[in-house]
Amino acid sequence: MSDITVDSREETPHAHHHHPFLQHHFEDLGQQHEASTLGMWVFVAQEILFFGGIFAAYAIYRTMYPEAWSAGAHHQNWFIGAVNTAVLIGSSLTMALAVWAAQTSRRMLTVWMLLATLILGSIFVGVKGYEYYDHIHHGLLPGQSFTYVHAENPALTPGIQLFMVFYFSMTGLHALHMIVGAGLLLWFMYRAWRGDFGPEYYAPVEIMGLYWHFVDIVWIFLFPLLYLSH
């Protein structure tokens, strides 16, 4: 233990390596890159617990009220949900390509791929909005405007309202994450267009990708839980 860890940082003199995006408190871009990716992983861990709370509550009620849950899921249009899932998976692909393009200095390809991600993400949110509109139209928005009554078994109605609280909260939080992601995409598109990224420095696009994939994965869980669990 008494040996001194040989540190590459000492060998590269500071002035030698002044990349414009190297922040003053890091020794080199490698350290900066590692710090950013670790930061995003830790953030994702935090997000998992954030969604975890509501997933746990969902699981508890689902075991308590299986029939209401099944009836609630019946009100979701699984076809629209499946199309949206495909759109989102497509956006993950374009996002991954954007990271690769940034890393290999393909400037315009990075921009195009980020734009494609943005468009696919917007389609997803738009479709979600249409679904919301439809639910509200059918009196399925919980609270005062909840006018829906289950035809065959009115006793299920309160449970369906509970299900819809979950539906709106879970998909709403997910959509909020998408909207934040869209804002970030716009910013990184601008930076990519400006030519900031290259093999040495592409960490921002990479961690944007991590975030985007995480948000997609949340949906991969939401879709079966909310649409398919008859």
Add this chain to the structure above:
Amino acid sequence: MTSQTLHDVRFSEPPRTRNYLNVDYGVFSWLLTRDHKRIGILYLISVTTMFFVGGFFAFMMRLELLTPEGDLLTSDTYNKFFTLHGIVMIFFFLIPAIPGALGNFILPIMLGAKDLAFPRINLLSWYLYTIGAIFGVYVIVTGGVDTGWTFYTPFSTQYSNTKVFATTLGAFITGFSSILTGLNFIVTTHRMRAPGLTWFRLPLFVWSMYATSVIIMLATPVLAITLVLLMVERTLGVGIFDPTIGGDPVLYQHLFWFYSHPAVYIMILPAMAVISECVAAFTRKRVFGYTFVAYSSLAIAFLSFLVWAHHLFVAGISLYSAMIFSFASMLVAVPSAIKIFNWTATMYHASVSWQTPMLYVMGFIGLFTIGGVTGLFLGALGIDVHVHDTYFVVSHFHYIMVGGTVMAYLAGIHYWWPKITGRMYPEWWARLSALLVFVGFNLTFFPQFIVGYVGMPRRYHAYAPEFQVLNVLSTAGATVLAVGYLLPMIYLIWSLFYGRKAGSNPWGAVGLEWATTSPPPLENFHETPVVTWEAYDYPAFLKAMRETQHV
């Protein structure tokens, strides 16, 4: 050791250049700063302000409780005051206090880093804290909130007509401020350690802060989602905790305590971080059982997630799960006890110097032990059924949060004050205030154990006349305590102008933070330090110090 050829930063007097305080004086150089040291100061000022806001409510409650009748404050006002007291003290003072003020300032320096990994996120975290606190102040001036700091449903969602939404939104936003601080600490500890600074050479402060950050990252988001669901329910009028549509209010309590029990360790682990540093510095010894103390922090972080339902023993959970949680609660006491025993063992046969920080450390050890042992009483199922919701509980958690964490916070403020400001505080006054805090604290809270045990419930503005003597003692103690807390405000500010200049290492301590000037320069060190020594390596340090002074 192979280190002889290497230059050891601890023994060369660093050159005096501009420091982080005098590089720039403009208001924006503070409000837009990305320097972890300045952000630490911003936190210091904000949490101190909130401490006195929370203290005001506490003092008003103690005045009300001087007499058995509810004469000074109506029951409604009293409800609001204990709620605001709890919210301000927990969310806006105790949770951010040590990590935000001392951790921000000291942690990067201890690691030999120039800053935290994400300086802008660090500034953002202070702004989020401030926005949250502004919500808190807004609630205070526009009529308050009366749910208790725990926001239990369905009262908070369906019945209370006070400012619940704004308060929970404030708590939610502040939660993200601690998340960002925790994230920064974790990444910085992993990625920014100076060359040679291996994990087992880290000061125990860092280990404890790391464990705190892990809890922050894994527990706070659960509070966040819980508060979101609460706000949704309050807005829509129905929600997942609403019994009228089949929701379960006890689920709210589970989710809330899944955060809030770990949160009590978010409050106490940073205190333990400070205590380890002070014990080593004032006994001039390596902390006894370093590895045990380091790992016990991680053990606490882990176990703290397994005991939350001990707050729900009388909430209608099954006897079976109550027994399991009761048993698990006993386990958490083990790593805490390991720390207490190791600090005590460090002091054994040491020549302890009784400067102010060390007096606070002694206070901490005694009071935290009482708080922890009464925690075991409460964790024992049968006793808890008897004393739940009495002053016994109030006393228990104040022994830990005030007797423990606030004491440690004051120890840390005094210990690092020379580093932060470059000035020494007046020792005599500081010792006096440490004494007042200790006496005042015990006088305030010890009677509450008794009065709670014999049956005085918490959260009422009036009480049975036979409890009056103990309540008068308690209010008298609170007065002494208030003086004890106000004194440091005066003499610390005084010391900024008239205090003796502190050299870079006034305590003769080993940490890296003592190897740089006081106050530290903008990037903390004049050259990146290379660490070749073990943590708290006092024998070698003292020997080398004598030798360099010979030359």
